[in-house]
Amino acid sequence: MINTTLFEVNFYIYALTLGVAIYALVTRRPRAEQATFWLFLLAFVFHTLALLVRWGEAGNVEVSAFEEAESRVLAGWEWFHVWISHPPWSNLYESLVCFGWGVSLVSLVGIRKFKIPVLPVFAISLSLITMGAASLLINQDISPLVPALQSKWIHLHVTMATICYPAFGLAAILGLFYLLKENVPNAAFGLFVAVSNFLILLAVGGKTLLFEGQYGLHLLARHAGKLYALTYAAQDAQGAELVKSAPVFFPVSGAGALVFAGLVLSALASVAYTVSLVRGGRFPRVLSLVPMGLAVASIVGVVALLLGATHGPALTDEAIRTLIQNAHLSATGSTLVSIYQLHGGAPYVISISGNPFEFLLLVTSLLGGALYFAIEWKRDWLVAQLPEADRLDEMSYKTIMFAFPFLTMLIVTGAIWAYYAWGRYWGWDPKETWSLITWIVYSIYLHVRITHGWEGRLPALLAVVGFVVVIFTYLGVNILISGLHSYATM
Amino acid sequence: METNRMSRSSRVADELWNLFSGVKTSVVLLLLWLVGSVFGTLIPQNGPAAQVVALYGPRWCDWMFAAGLFDVYHSTWYSVILLLLMFNLVACTVDMLPRKFTLAVEQPKTRRVTGGGKRFFSYRLLLNETLEEATERFRHLLARRFPKLHVSKQEGTCHIYAQKQAFSHFMIFLVHLSVLLIILGGFISAQWGFEGIMEIPEGEDRDFVFRKIGNDYRPASLPFSVRCDDFRLERFSNGGPKDYYSTLTVSEDGKEVVSKRIEVNEPLSFGEFNFYQSSFHEKAALKVSVPGQETSQTVQLGEGEMRFVPETGTALRLSSFSPGSKTFGMMAQVLVIHGEKGDTFQVPVTSDAEQNARMQEKLPVRIDFASNEPAYTTGLMVVADPGVGWIWAGSFLMVLGLYLTFYTSHRRLSIDLDGQSAQLKGVTQRNPTAFRREIEAILHDAGFDTTPSKDETA
Numbered sequence: 001m002i003n004t005t006l007f008e009v010n011f012y013i014y015a016l017t018l019g020v021a022i023y024a025l026v027t028r029r030p031r032a033e034q035a036t037f038w039l040f041l042l043a044f045v046f047h048t049l050a051l052l053v054r055w056g057e058a059g060n061v062e063v064s065a066f067e068e069a070e071s072r073v074l075a076g077w078e079w080f081h082v083w084i085s086h087p088p089w090s091n092l093y094e095s096l097v098c099f100g101w102g103v104s105l106v107s108l109v110g111i112r113k114f115k116i117p118v119l120p121v122f123a124i125s126l127s128l129i130t131m132g133a134a135s136l137l138i139n140q141d142i143s144p145l146v147p148a149l150q151s152k153w154i155h156l157h158v159t160m161a162t163i164c165y166p167a168f169g170l171a172a173i174l175g176l177f178y179l180l181k182e183n184v185p186n187a188a189f190g191l192f193v194a195v196s197n198f199l200i201l202l203a204v205g206g207k208t209l210l211f212e213g214q215y216g217l218h219l220l221a222r223h224a225g226k227l228y229a230l231t232y233a234a235q236d237a238q239g240a241e242l243v244k245s246a247p248v249f250f251p252v253s254g255a256g257a258l259v260f261a262g263l264v265l266s267a268l269a270s271v272a273y274t275v276s277l278v279r280g281g282r283f284p285r286v287l288s289l290v291p292m293g294l295a296v297a298s299i300v301g302v303v304a305l306l307l308g309a310t311h312g313p314a315l316t317d318e319a320i321r322t323l324i325q326n327a328h329l330s331a332t333g334s335t336l337v338s339i340y341q342l343h344g345g346a347p348y349v350i351s352i353s354g355n356p357f358e359f360l361l362l363v364t365s366l367l368g369g370a371l372y373f374a375i376e377w378k379r380d381w382l383v384a385q386l387p388e389a390d391r392l393d394e395m396s397y398k399t400i401m402f403a404f405p406f407l408t409m410l411i412v413t414g415a416i417w418a419y420y421a422w423g424r425y426w427g428w429d430p431k432e433t434w435s436l437i438t439w440i441v442y443s444i445y446l447h448v449r450i451t452h453g454w455e456g457r458l459p460a461l462l463a464v465v466g467f468v469v470v471i472f473t474y475l476g477v478n479i480l481i482s483g484l485h486s487y488a489t490m
Numbered sequence: 491m492e493t494n495r496m497s498r499s500s501r502v503a504d505e506l507w508n509l510f511s512g513v514k515t516s517v518v519l520l521l522l523w524l525v526g527s528v529f530g531t532l533i534p535q536n537g538p539a540a541q542v543v544a545l546y547g548p549r550w551c552d553w554m555f556a557a558g559l560f561d562v563y564h565s566t567w568y569s570v571i572l573l574l575l576m577f578n579l580v581a582c583t584v585d586m587l588p589r590k591f592t593l594a595v596e597q598p599k600t601r602r603v604t605g606g607g608k609r610f611f612s613y614r615l616l617l618n619e620t621l622e623e624a625t626e627r628f629r630h631l632l633a634r635r636f637p638k639l640h641v642s643k644q645e646g647t648c649h650i651y652a653q654k655q656a657f658s659h660f661m662i663f664l665v666h667l668s669v670l671l672i673i674l675g676g677f678i679s680a681q682w683g684f685e686g687i688m689e690i691p692e693g694e695d696r697d698f699v700f701r702k703i704g705n706d707y708r709p710a711s712l713p714f715s716v717r718c719d720d721f722r723l724e725r726f727s728n729g730g731p732k733d734y735y736s737t738l739t740v741s742e743d744g745k746e747v748v749s750k751r752i753e754v755n756e757p758l759s760f761g762e763f764n765f766y767q768s769s770f771h772e773k774a775a776l777k778v779s780v781p782g783q784e785t786s787q788t789v790q791l792g793e794g795e796m797r798f799v800p801e802t803g804t805a806l807r808l809s810s811f812s813p814g815s816k817t818f819g820m821m822a823q824v825l826v827i828h829g830e831k832g833d834t835f836q837v838p839v840t841s842d843a844e845q846n847a848r849m850q851e852k853l854p855v856r857i858d859f860a861s862n863e864p865a866y867t868t869g870l871m872v873v874a875d876p877g878v879g880w881i882w883a884g885s886f887l888m889v890l891g892l893y894l895t896f897y898t899s900h901r902r903l904s905i906d907l908d909g910q911s912a913q914l915k916g917v918t919q920r921n922p923t924a925f926r927r928e929i930e931a932i933l934h935d936a937g938f939d940t941t942p943s944k945d946e947t948a
Contacts (some may be wrong), residue, residue: 147754406891
């Protein structure tokens with residue numbers, strides 16, 4: 001499969017583009033700004049080609065599956081029909097590279113239209129993060145479409161998502177710019193970063209990190225430079241066989257206590273901040289040190305976790321057996337039957353690459369932290385690069401105005417598809433419910449923006465929060481709450 | 491005194507009305523709707539009681555059950571939020587209509603453009619032609635973009651008024667109406683919808699369905715019968731199902747009415763009912779005979795099922811069954827319990843009759859597969875949903891309404907001409923930049939200089 005290699009190359013083109021974009025922002029040289037745009041366009045064209053290549057390769061898989069099932073050779077129009085039946089959006093990897101493509105498309109338009117010098121750095125980062133997350137996924141294979149996905153509505157459904165989700169991302173970036181321009185205190189940004197970082201640490205580590213200082217990572221087998229998920233078979237006391245891929249826990253010293261203390265403190269600071277705002281006062285100067293300290297603490301926590309997780313020890317076959325037996329099986333009286341050695345077995349590692357979303361969340365929180373420090377140090381310079389607040393508000397509004405009908409059509413095409421596949425247009429599946437929640441958030445945005453006394457900062461904040469909800473609907477629901485959507489399984 | 495009380499009560503009514511029809515109320519209700527919906531995805535819905543008791547403990551569970559938290563989307567309070575939202579929408583519409591009417595119909599009647607602020611702009615243009623020539627020029631310039639143009643001439647002056655897309659003011663009601671339609675459709679589906687499951691073995695027919703009522707499935711008879719004429723399964727090489735089809739025939743009063751081959755994403759419609767391919771089951775069709783006897787019995791067994799076959803004096807339990815693939819035939823392992831003493835044997839069954847004869851040589855019974863294929867049972871979902879038309883109508887209207895609301899705008903323009911100059915004033919409902927660009931393009935084409943005049947800011 002050449003497509004995965006192409007996507008990897010694509011990742012490096014985006015990385016290069018980001019480097020040039022940062023250089024252009026710092027120096028404000030017109031030549032560099034031009035180069036950023038054309039490089040970004042090049043990366044986008046390359047991305048498009050890679051998608052087409054994957055589409056073709058998926059077509060080959062579909063054709064051979066079809067020929068094998070029907071025991072005949074396809075030709076002509078029929079061959080073509082089957083060959084194009086599998087566009088690259090049927091599992092998580094394909095979905096992510098599609099999303100990245102949409103981000104680049106919308107960003108290119110946004111950069112050309114809005115002409116904000118700070119925008120490329122943010123937009124290209126979003127593409128880069130998406131492609132990076134995709135490259136971490138262990139399952140990048142193409143498997144033939146299952147019956148439920150063989151519907152023409154899926155094409156419309158995914159097209160809508162590919163357009164509207166990145167557009168909401170652009171609106172969020174513009175909303176953030178508005179908040180910067182509108183003199184929202186640095187401390188508020190710090191508090192926001194601290195609270196979200198601690199929530200991320202809580203989501204990533206859960207109870208075990210909080211109360212036991214332990215963090216669970218999946219076992220992987222390294223083969224030819226690639227990592228493969230490790231599964232094993234065990235037999236329970238009744239003799240029934242079960243196949244599992246379970247995380248192995250390793251201790252992270254101090255991280256649990258840090259997260260716990262940070263959570264409590266940032267909750268208290270949030271309350272103090274809200275109270276001081278409601279009582280009409282400004283945010284007290286002394287208190288503004290608290291969010292800063294918390295932000296630093298949360299970033300240290302994230303770094304500790306990342307370092308601990310990326311430097312996991314290489315494990316021998318025997319050590320793995322003991323580890324699995326002790327960690328998962330001895331308590332239930334089960335015994336280990338075999339480890340599935342997909343590609344020749346050892347060496348095994350525990351690596352955060354086996355948890356791409358946790359990795360992604362931690363990287364995002366680091367970027368949030370970096371952004372906060374950029375605001376602390378260079379706010380005046382940053383604000384000077386931005387257009388007037390009114391214009392930013394209008395840009396953000398226009399982008400949401402563009403995306404909202406697509407969101408509506410995204411939900412409607414999903415409902416039509418569900419109606420043909422399962423006989424009901426709505427089933428309160430978590431994915432469906434969260435798409436409704438996203439829709440409600442942006443309807444609130446549209447109403448708040450025209451309400452006297454609520455315009456200004458609140459809609460901008462909603463544009464930012466809205467994108468967090470979008471991402472949760474897109475990825476979080478599948479990971480935290482299981483649902484019907486096929487790319488739920490990694 | 492009487493009037494005093496009247497006015498006070500009417501003041502209270504006014505306040506209540508304002509509260510109820512306000513946008514702030516809408517935002518609060520939307521927020522409640524949001525929070526309620528989130529609850530439903532965090533708490534297990536309609537799950538087994540043991541699971542939620544283990545999660546929250548019995549005392550909390552009682553409270554949560556009473557609050558409807560285990561079936562949020564069908565709880566009273568969730569419906570109440572939606573009902574309040576619907577009332578709010580209607581009240582909002584009633585409240586806004588007169589204002590919208592003024593803006594869209596009454597105000598344009600004056601044919602004057604007045605105002606200030608972001609959505610208003612004006613230009614002063616110098617003319618070097620006669621009044622008639624200038625009027626004709628503007629009329630010609632604007633006619634293409636503004637179909638309705640009014641020109642009124644007085645001595646030495648001329649007033650041109652143009653407007654378009656006045657309907658834009660009312661398009662938001664289209665969106666609000668669509669929300670009403672969709673919520674209503676949802677209520678209709680929940681109230682009068684029919685959902686059930688049907689399992690029909692290949693070649694047989696059924697005239698009843700297991701109807702879903704709450705979380706239970708109860709048998710309910712149908713006014714027609716459905717036969718599964720044929721079931722076909724295609725597999726991938728890894729054994730997973732690629733496609734599966736059922737050919738169904740619906741008969742009413744003994745007459746065949748409709749027949750169709752269905753698959754996932756391709757349902758059969760009959761009257762108000764739709765039949766969806768939702769699942770299938772494979773069973774082993776086994777032929778049981780006693781060596782030396784002519785007759786044989788056919789039984790269909792799913793994995794783990796047990797059946798008595800009195801004619802042969804045995805009981806059979808299907809221990810395991812593999813439906814086979816391209817390279818392997820069907821295989822089964824059957825536990826046979828025979829005779830009064832209950833002798834038990836594990837009997838392997840393959841699709842090769844000779845091999846079976848060899849392997850089962852010493853047994854009191856002979857077991858073969860009755861056919862080369864497993865016996866299939868098709869699993870159908872039967873749905874009759876009277877709300878679905880409302881939903882589609884609402885969805886279509888919503889998308890249409892959103893586009894009309896966002897991308898049309900009531901734009902009004904007036905030009906006052908005297909001998910030397912033209913005073914141009916424009917006002918737009920939304921997106922002033924776009925309107926300004928439109929007008930500037932027109933003026934630019936006509937060779938006017940469009941640098942803003944001094945009174946623009948006024």
